[in-house]
Amino acid sequence: MKYVDEYRSAQLGRVLAGEILAELEPGRHYKVMEVCGGHTHSIYKYGIGDLLPENVELVHGPGCPVCVIPMGRVDDGIAVALKDGVIFTCFGDMLRVPGSQYTLLDAKAQGADVRMVYSPLDALRIARENPDREVVFFAIGFETTAPSTALTLKRAKAEGIANFSCVCNHVTIVPPLRALLESPDLRLDGFIGPGHVCTVVGVRPFEFVPLDYGRPIVISGFEPLDILQSILMILRQLSEGRCEVENQYTRVVPTEGNVRALEVMADVFELRPHFEWRGLGFISQSALKLSERYREFDAEERFAVPGVRVADPKACQCGEVLKGVIKPWECKVFGTACTPEHAIGTCMVSPEGACAAYYNLGRFARDREAV
Ligand code: SF4
Numbered sequence: 457m458k459y460v461d462e463y464r465s466a467q468l469g470r471v472l473a474g475e476i477l478a479e480l481e482p483g484r485h486y487k488v489m490e491v492c493g494g495h496t497h498s499i500y501k502y503g504i505g506d507l508l509p510e511n512v513e514l515v516h517g518p519g520c521p522v523c524v525i526p527m528g529r530v531d532d533g534i535a536v537a538l539k540d541g542v543i544f545t546c547f548g549d550m551l552r553v554p555g556s557q558y559t560l561l562d563a564k565a566q567g568a569d570v571r572m573v574y575s576p577l578d579a580l581r582i583a584r585e586n587p588d589r590e591v592v593f594f595a596i597g598f599e600t601t602a603p604s605t606a607l608t609l610k611r612a613k614a615e616g617i618a619n620f621s622c623v624c625n626h627v628t629i630v631p632p633l634r635a636l637l638e639s640p641d642l643r644l645d646g647f648i649g650p651g652h653v654c655t656v657v658g659v660r661p662f663e664f665v666p667l668d669y670g671r672p673i674v675i676s677g678f679e680p681l682d683i684l685q686s687i688l689m690i691l692r693q694l695s696e697g698r699c700e701v702e703n704q705y706t707r708v709v710p711t712e713g714n715v716r717a718l719e720v721m722a723d724v725f726e727l728r729p730h731f732e733w734r735g736l737g738f739i740s741q742s743a744l745k746l747s748e749r750y751r752e753f754d755a756e757e758r759f760a761v762p763g764v765r766v767a768d769p770k771a772c773q774c775g776e777v778l779k780g781v782i783k784p785w786e787c788k789v790f791g792t793a794c795t796p797e798h799a800i801g802t803c804m805v806s807p808e809g810a811c812a813a814y815y816n817l818g819r820f821a822r823d824r825e826a827v
Pocket of ligand 1 (some may be wrong): 773788790791799803806811
């Protein structure tokens with residue numbers, strides 16, 4: 457398949473692994489964070505860690521959109537789903553994210569009309585087909601998925617669909633990245649930048665990483681050779697004493713991003729003053745809400761969403777995993793009380809979550825065998 461097979465060549469992978477080895481300074485340990493959950497998934501799916509020298513450590517970041525949704529937001533969603541006459545729609549991953557008591561899937565089992573959709577436009581179609589019901593879309597995701605929610609809301613407004621609304625949980629990647637860089641307990645040498653987000657926002661929003669924090673960042677694609685090449689580019693910057701934003705994913709990411717998508721987002725959304733991230737606490741200006749022009753579609757106002765705050769379960773160490781402070785298997789409940797079938801934390805739910813990636817793609821078994 458064009459643009460896929462040529463980025464999965466084992467032979468070229470070995471060549472890149474050799475070039476990576478040649479860039480390393482003897483005795484130095486390198487920590488490189490992949491910001492995006494899509495990269496985490498690819499890294500474990502293709503066993504990229506096995507191709508790297510031992511002193512190049514990959515650290516997983518906060519870029520899985522399902523993982524960062526706090527329990528309180530799930531509880532808010534369930535409260536709306538349980539209201540009479542509501543059809544509650546969300547992506548499949550969200551169904552299994554634990555709230556304080558139970559999940560949206562449990563709410564469905566109790567009789568709530570909760571439906572999985574593949575896009576917000578599916579939710580809008582359901583609203584058209586059910587004019588006597590209130591249809592709510594639980595929107596999640598970074599800048600990658602926010603434009604599709606924005607376009608759906610524009611269409612709802614243009615068509616005058618009054619029984620459609622949205623719980624907006626869209627988040628932005630730069631503020632948590634900045635928070636991580638401010639964190640004293642995490643020493644990172646460079647970043648694999650979020651290729652999907654950058655298709656929308658471009659590369660410029662990441663210039664603060666080298667400018668303010670002196671760390672290289674390489675915007676990367678998601679195939680194994682993309683990731684290996686990006687790691688090589690980061691290490692090469694370090695060995696040459698350079699520090700900048702580079703774009704490995706030029707076949708998809710334009711420097712300026714998708715200007716039309718940014719315009720649509722600017723029309724439909726505005727920044728929230730602050731937003732709670734699971735395990736990371738409140739981060740200023742890190743999430744989106746509907747702008748004044750689209751307020752009529754805001755489900756939080758329409759249903760007087762309680763806005764509950766719930767502390768994470770004591771056993772849950774998703775926050776440390778999302779910050780890259782611990783590896784998934786270092787969490788005390790990994791693979792025992794917390795599994796994909798019965799998740800305690802969000803990182804075990806989505807395929808992009810680091811814990812699910814470790815568990816589902818064999819790292820758990822291999823690590824256990826090695827002990
Ligand atoms: S094992 Fe479960 S509780 Fe522990 S960090 Fe992973 S998802 Fe969170």
